[in-house]
Amino acid sequence: MSWLRALKETARSGFAVERRRLEPAGAARGALGLALVVGFSLALFGPAVAVSSAFGAFQAAIATFQRSWRPRPVLALASGGSLAVSTFLGYLTGAHDGLFLALLLLWTFLAGLAWAAGPIAGLIASSNVAMMLVTVTLPTSVAAAAGHAVVIFAGGVVQAVLLVLFPPRRWGxxxxxxxxxxxxxxxxxxxxxxxxxxxxxxxxxxxxxxxxxxxxxxxxxxPAELHxxxxxxxxxxxxxxxxxxxxxxxxxxxxxxxxxxxxxxxxxxxxxxxxxxxxxxxxxxxxxxxxxxxxxxxxxxxxxxxxxxxxxxxxxxxxxxxxxxxxxxxVSDDAAAARSRPTLLRLAPVALAEVRAELRPGSPVLRHAIRLSAVAGVGYLLGAALPFGHGYWAPMAAVMSMRPDFSQTYARSVARFGGTLIGVGLATAVVRAAHPGTYLSAGLAVLCAFGMYLLMRTGYAVSQVCVSAYVVFLLGVVGQGGDQTVRERVLLTLIGGVLAMLAYALYPAWETPRLRGRLADWLEAIGRYAAVVAAGYADPAGPADPVVREALLRTRDARVAWQEALDRATHEPVRHRGLSHAAVEQAEEALGEFGRVAMLMEAHLPDHGAEPLPYAAVLAESLRRSTERGAKEVREREDPAWDELRGTVGAWSREPPDHFLLHKGAVLLLESLDDLTTALTASARSHRGPSGGS
Structure with missing residues (x-):
């Protein structure tokens, strides 16, 4: 795909609006929590504390709308607590430009690495950086930093309490x-x-x-029915x-x-x-x-x-x-313990291990962390150098737009600019026309937050309209931001988006060159699954053999990794590097047929204690070695050969074993692997061209 077409596709994706089932009750609950926090803080502590607490409640509610299997109150507390720590450190260093810039670089780098622990962790970490950029511009002293951190965490606590008092559909x-x-x-x-x-x-x-x-x-x-x-x-x-x-x-x-x-x-x-x-x-x-x-x-x-x-x-x-x-x-005890999820405290060592695993050359997550840190630093310096004031709009836009893959980064950058243009324009027009006071500005901010919670799943551009207006009204609570024009705010957002897009172009983490590796991983996993199934005929353990189950799950993981990589590569402005579109389709079809045949063999696994079939062990070992060798050849851009498996099947064809399904399954498995070789061979020839060049 050319760069021009890639930009068109990502822009169209960024502005797409999907029809989704709205959750007005959840949006109202999140807005209620925000209103309670802001109102209470305004009445007791004043506008500055109210704004800090509002950011905590706002982000905590966003975290509860993410697709996660953890209890939503836990997500609200984790979001509020992490934002409190981020903001506390920001306040401590905010008075010293050099120290704050160093903290910003470190914090954004860690936020980028947080994507190794999952998209929710990455989203919360990126939001923490963006919120920190806004809150540290509010007038406060270092002595009050701990107090602001406490009220930010209190915002998350309020959202968690509301989820307990007014829960969504239990186990829904x-x-x-x-x-x-x-x-x-x-x-x-x-x-x-x-x-x-x-x-x-x-x-x-x-x-x-x-x-x-x-x-x-x-x-x-x-509930028992979920076991x-x-x-x-x-x-x-x-x-x-x-x-x-x-x-x-x-x-x-x-x-x-x-x-x-x-x-x-x-x-x-x-x-x-x-x-x-x-x-x-x-x-x-x-x-x-x-x-x-x-x-x-x-x-x-x-x-x-x-x-x-x-x-x-x-x-x-x-x-x-x-x-x-x-x-x-x-429910038996075994069923209850079959799938366990660690608590957040016990999850910390696991997340650290996942982050450490990404600290290697070529890691997409590490590249994302480096890009994020560099762009945040450059955006902060540019925002401070430009004569617009409130220069945090530039790094905030960049941090919230950037993702580890190309299509999401570019789509979100375009969508954020469009949403900011509309949201800031409307909010600034209201501020200049109505001159709302402290309480009215707070009410308008809560209304915008409700709109964001309600529409956030319909499209990123739509949600950014509400978020941009929310920030404008919230800053109006403390009398800040009124001196900025729409043009200045939008220009800073545009700078942040351009920086995000430019950073990916200069320091990319393309998925396209890794497609053959993903395909090889799938081939190796599915080969092991077929080998385990065949071994089940040689040493019958019954249809519910957990070894077969684990092999199947590894195959699914490899297939999903391949499909996700293919989806990302489809929108990248990069040549196929040895895998044409036709080869991708044919290879998917071949491995899909291979997996289907292995599944048919699994369906007829003999019961535990049945008579073993010794020749099935020969097939199992041949499948394992052949697919492992074939995966290695795919990674090295060679045409995979299946001589060993062909010899095994050929020997059976001359003197067929006494098992119709197993013999026919072996023949069909070999045919599927031959189809894979045909697809990869044709792709390599078309890539080299008639003269043999690339």
């Missing part, structure tokens, strides 16, 4: 995540009726798995695929296919009913025809072989699902 996010996963599986079952090899996106299950991790305190209060269902549903998915796939034994048409379609429709109805019950906390109501179809006694007469085993396993698994969410469901 976890219920929705699990229900979405079950609904996605129901949709998958319906699609299999018409497309027996339909793909399945595991993203809803990965989200549900993240939601299932709870702290010890949450584990004691989690165990996800694991059972995970085992249902490969059974659905194997039941529908003609390669397993059911012909494309005829009475057997009709019975399979009936079973798939019944499974979809059961999964939809369970999803509805979990989402709304109601008893499960399954349509009687669906239960009758699953329990009809003549299924064994119509189906035979692997399809009959799959049908019986499907009915048994769905019965287990219904028992798990039933009124008499009990």
């Amino acid at each position: 996010a976890q219920r929705d995540a699990l229900a979405d996963a079950l609904a996605a599986e129901a949709d998958y079952a319906r699609r299999l009726r018409h497309d027996p090899v339909a793909p399945f996106d595991p993203a809803p299950f990965m989200t549900a798995r993240n939601a299932a991790a709870v702290t010890p305190r949450q584990a004691r209060r989690r 165990g269902v996800r694991g059972l549903a995970e085992r249902v998915r490969p059974v659905l695929a194997s039941l529908a796939d003609p390669a397993v034994g059911v012909p494309p048409e005829g009475p057997e296919r009709a019975r399979v379609r009936e079973l798939l429709a019944a499974a979809a109805s059961v999964l939809d009913a369970v999803a509805h019950a979990i989402r709304h906390g109601e008893p499960v109501v399954v349509p009687a025809p669906a239960l009758a179809a699953l329990r009809t006694p003549d299924t064994g007469a119509v189906l035979g072989g692997p399809p009959r085993r799959a049908a019986r396993r499907l009915a048994a698994l769905l019965d287990d699902v219904l028992e798990t969410v039933g009124p008499d469901a009990e």
Whole structure:
């Protein structure tokens, strides 16, 4: 993609407005907390303290709207506490330009590294820097720094208390995540009726798995219906695929296919009913025809072989699902401890380890931290040198716009400029026309905050209109900012956005050159998954073998990393560096088919104690070594070869083993890997061109 097209695409993305479900109750709760903090502080301590406390309550409420599985009061306290520390240090050094600049450089560098711990940590850290730039310009003494920090933290405490008194739907996010996963599986079952090899996106299950991790305190209060269902549903998915796939034994048409379609429709109805019950906390109501179809006694007469085993396993698994969410469901200790989430205190060493892991050359997070620190310092110096006053608008715009990837940085920079242009223009017009006093300015700031909370998920540009107006009115509470014109504020914001965009262009962290590495990681992970499945035939441990489960999860993580990298690379103004668009599509299709075949093999894993198949161990080892070697060749820009696996499959073809599915699965796995090689070979040739140059 050319630079011109990349800029057009990111600008369009930045100004995009999406239709999202609004949360007026949550927005009103956040605005109420802000109003209580500002009103109380104004009445007792005056405008300067009120503004400090307002920033704490404002940011704490923003943190509670982020997508997180932690309790929202905890997020509010963490946001308020971290902002209090940042502002306290800013006040201590604010009177000395050199010391404050050094603190700013250090704090922005640490804020950039915080993205290694996750997007919420990165967002809170970046917001702390932006708020610190504003609050330290307010008139105060060093002796009052601790007092300002306390009231900022008090703003977070108020938001946390309101969340406890007026909580959102209890376990609503976890219920929705699990229900979405079950609904996605129901949709998958319906699609299999018409497309027996339909793909399945595991993203809803990965989200549900993240939601299932709870702290010890949450584990004691989690509803029973949120235990165990996800694991059972995970085992249902490969059974659905194997039941529908003609390669397993059911012909494309005829009475057997009709019975399979009936079973798939019944499974979809059961999964939809369970999803509805979990989402709304109601008893499960399954349509009687669906239960009758699953329990009809003549299924064994119509189906035979692997399809009959799959049908019986499907009915048994769905019965287990219904028992798990039933009124008499009990939670075992093992299920309760299956997914644990550390508390914030115990999370600190984990986050530090993740940050240390990013302190290496070439790390995108480290590059982001360096860019962020440099841009904040340059923006601060430029803002101070220009004769506009309140020069913090420039570094604040840069810090809040920058992200570790190209598309978000450029989209947010453009959107922030547009939103600031409108928000500052409207707010400044109101200030100059109405000359609002202290209390009216505070009320207008609360109103803008309500608008921001309500609309923040519809688009960044929309939220920036409200945020810019909020800052103008809040500064009006202490009589500051009235001397600045719209032109000066917008110009400083434009400088900050340009600095952010220029920094990424000069010191980028492009994802495009790393695509082959991401593809190799996926190949290696999915190869290990297939090898573990094949080994399950040589040493039967049953369909619920945790080793298979762990291998599948690593495969999903690698696939998600590949897809996220591909999404980022799509908008980068960088050549494909050896992976053309056609090669990407063909490689994805090949590895997707490889994973589907491995999933079919997983669906028919023998029960624990069944007769072992020694030749499956040969296949497992061949798969593992071949895919590891192939991944290494992909990283080194060589064409992967599958000679060892081809030899194993060829030997079986001359003297086939006594297991239809395992032998056919090995053949299909090899064909998928050959398709991957074809895609990469064609891409390399097109990249070199007819003359062999790049």
